[in-house]
Amino acid sequence: MLIETETTPNPATLKFLPGRTVMDSGTRDFATPEAAEASPLADALFGLGDVTGVFFGYNFVSVTAAPGTDWAALKPDVLAVLLDHFCANMPLFRAGASADFSVPSEHELTDDPADAEIIEQIQDLIATRIRPAVQGDGGDIAYRGFDKGKVFLSMHGACAGCPSSAATLKNGIEQLLRYYVPEVTEVRAI
Numbered sequence: 001m002l003i004e005t006e007t008t009p010n011p012a013t014l015k016f017l018p019g020r021t022v023m024d025s026g027t028r029d030f031a032t033p034e035a036a037e038a039s040p041l042a043d044a045l046f047g048l049g050d051v052t053g054v055f056f057g058y059n060f061v062s063v064t065a066a067p068g069t070d071w072a073a074l075k076p077d078v079l080a081v082l083l084d085h086f087c088a089n090m091p092l093f094r095a096g097a098s099a100d101f102s103v104p105s106e107h108e109l110t111d112d113p114a115d116a117e118i119i120e121q122i123q124d125l126i127a128t129r130i131r132p133a134v135q136g137d138g139g140d141i142a143y144r145g146f147d148k149g150k151v152f153l154s155m156h157g158a159c160a161g162c163p164s165s166a167a168t169l170k171n172g173i174e175q176l177l178r179y180y181v182p183e184v185t186e187v188r189a190i
Contacts, residue, residue: 003082005075008138008158009168013053013064014071015138015158016078018086023056027140029156030054039093041085048077055139055157056092062138062157111146119146121181126153130173134159141173149185151177165189 004017031053036042042054045063053064063078065071111119123143134141139159144152159165174187
């Protein structure tokens with residue numbers, strides 16, 4: 001089995017492509033070792049010691065290293081864990097753990113029903129134009145709400161904590177949404 005590795009815009013995160021489906025649907029973000037207990041794979045990656053985040057996408061696993069970690073030393077260990085897991089066809093989640101869901105919707109705003117058409121346009125643009133690009137960089141983006149012209153989004157995986165995520169949000173996502181949806185005045189990360 002060959003696992004390809006790609007860099008991401010976040011220098012602390014690498015994207016690993018095992019050449020097979022990782023998550024059939026949705027995504028899963030593990031930001032702590034406690035959260036990783038739901039998955040044998042995420043748990044093993046956190047067990048390496050220098051891992052501070054694991055993110056499962058459709059066909060990739062993003063791994064975030066602790067500040068100051070040398071990827072040259074950590075990468076072979078991450079590859080070994082991934083190879084062991086996928087070659088043994090181990091389950092991605094432990095029994096009773098929720099495997100089929102997207103990023104949690106905490107902090108989600110209650111949208112005004114009068115904005116339903118605007119929100120539908122925003123969500124469509126996120127799904128068709130923004131999310132594929134963000135997932136290509138080893139992360140994900142989730143809609144959290146729309147209020148008085150402001151769109152609230154959350155970034156996950158390689159995009160969470162990425163030094164260029166603020167620029168991506170303002171110079172890329174905000175401009176795209178404002179262009180196609182004139183009611184959008186600002187995009188904020190939560």
